[in-house]
Amino acid sequence: MALDHLFQGSAVNAVDAKGRVSVPAFLRSVIEKRGDARTIVLAKHKLFPALDAYDPAFAGRRHEKLERRAEKVETEEGSELDAMMASMMAFGATEEVPYDKTGRIVLPPMMRRKGRIEDLALFIGVGETFQVWNPKLFLEDDRIHEDMKDIARFRLEERGVAL
Amino acid sequence: MALDHLFQGSAVNAVDAKGRVSVPAFLRSVIEKRGDARTIVLAKHKLFPALDAYDPAFAGRRHEKLERRAEKVETEEGSELDAMMASMMAFGATEEVPYDKTGRIVLPPMMRRKGRIEDLALFIGVGETFQVWNPKLFLEDDRIHEDMKDIARFRLEERGVAL
DNA sequence: TCAGAATCCATGAAATCCCATTGTATCCCA
DNA sequence: TGGGATACAATGGGATTTCATGGATTCTGA
Numbered sequence: 223m224a225l226d227h228l229f230q231g232s233a234v235n236a237v238d239a240k241g242r243v244s245v246p247a248f249l250r251s252v253i254e255k256r257g258d259a260r261t262i263v264l265a266k267h268k269l270f271p272a273l274d275a276y277d278p279a280f281a282g283r284r285h286e287k288l289e290r291r292a293e294k295v296e297t298e299e300g301s302e303l304d305a306m307m308a309s310m311m312a313f314g315a316t317e318e319v320p321y322d323k324t325g326r327i328v329l330p331p332m333m334r335r336k337g338r339i340e341d342l343a344l345f346i347g348v349g350e351t352f353q354v355w356n357p358k359l360f361l362e363d364d365r366i367h368e369d370m371k372d373i374a375r376f377r378l379e380e381r382g383v384a385l
Numbered sequence: 386m387a388l389d390h391l392f393q394g395s396a397v398n399a400v401d402a403k404g405r406v407s408v409p410a411f412l413r414s415v416i417e418k419r420g421d422a423r424t425i426v427l428a429k430h431k432l433f434p435a436l437d438a439y440d441p442a443f444a445g446r447r448h449e450k451l452e453r454r455a456e457k458v459e460t461e462e463g464s465e466l467d468a469m470m471a472s473m474m475a476f477g478a479t480e481e482v483p484y485d486k487t488g489r490i491v492l493p494p495m496m497r498r499k500g501r502i503e504d505l506a507l508f509i510g511v512g513e514t515f516q517v518w519n520p521k522l523f524l525e526d527d528r529i530h531e532d533m534k535d536i537a538r539f540r541l542e543e544r545g546v547a548l
Numbered sequence: 549t550c551a552g553a554a555t556c557c558a559t560g561a562a563a564t565c566c567c568a569t570t571g572t573a574t575c576c577c578a
Numbered sequence: 579t580g581g582g583a584t585a586c587a588a589t590g591g592g593a594t595t596t597c598a599t600g601g602a603t604t605c606t607g608a
Contacts, residue, residue, distance in 0.1 A: 246588095247586080
């Protein structure tokens with residue numbers, strides 16, 4: 223796997239009335255290095271009240287994995303259903319959104335609700351994917367290490383926002 | 386295999402008195418990227434009381450897969466019959482329908498019955514294919530994960546429909 | 549001739565594009 | 579190394595197009 227081209231870094235950007243957010247340039251550049259798409263795939267994060275985001279190429283690899291699994295178990299009873307449900311979650315529960323020339327996406331209303339995003343979005347690179355948080359929830363979450371919260375606080379302070 | 390151009394996302398659209406439904410634009414665009422057809426193939430889903438849908442190009446690939454499987458098992462007693470039936474289902478039980486300039490198909494009456502589609506159609510991308518459900522049955526099905534049902538509920542709410 | 553089907557047109561709402569502004573980081577050359 | 583010029587990132591607002599859908603019109607085959 224490409225050790226290069228990993229998502230890293232953090233930033234806080236504004237979500238405007240139309241639900242638009244600028245995807246930080248340093249994340250966009252990774253997306254474009256990983257493939258030729260100018261879109262990101264959004265999903266509700268499995269563990270956190272936040273969004274999981276990645277590039278379409280990564281979604282494709284995930285699909286291949288599911289396919290192999292499906293072929294392997296297609297004889298066994300029950301597993302077929304499990305494989306089916308996994309695909310449904312991986313694709314039906316996600317949305318692919320393009321970003322425009324200025325690097326903005328519009329957060330689909332459903333994702334906005336699932337990720338509980340309000341007027342600020344905290345972006346955090348996590349290697350193969352990056353996360354989008356409501357900064358407030360990030361700071362309140364007991365599972366997040368204090369060092370990470372410090373970074374979030376810095377990003378907020380940097381833009382003159384107090385929560 | 387097609388790493389990109391996968392069906393994903395979800396939507397609820399209306400089925401009018403003539404049996405017409407708009408295929409969501411984000412699914413149509415995938416169909417057109419995968420081939421140059423403006424047509425979808427419909428089949429009763431193998432596991433669910435719903436329809437399985439895909440592009441004509443995928444129907445071809447699925448056919449090859451079944452052929453290989455048939456050859457592989459044709460010595461074994463019994464399996465041959467299974468493979469035969471699978472092929473019959475894959476082709477005899479499908480219908481190919483074109484969508485018009487505005488992106489609408491008319492649901493063939495048989496498919497409408499097989500999929501138990503009434504006046505609302507829930508579309509769900511599942512990678513290589515997408516499904517068409519009666520939203521009511523989707524919400525009632527015990528096998529469907531609660532997270533997916535939440536999404537279906539959101540799609541209904543979004544359009545102001547209460548079931 | 550008539551019913552059902554396939555086309556075509558119309559519309560309101562929503563999504564997308566385009567241009568304009570500002571602040572900040574980067575570059576370049578004296 | 580300063581200091582201005584330049585480029586890019588993030589954001590706001592308005593103009594334009596697309597989408598989903600309803601209704602009318604034409605076509606076609608019994």
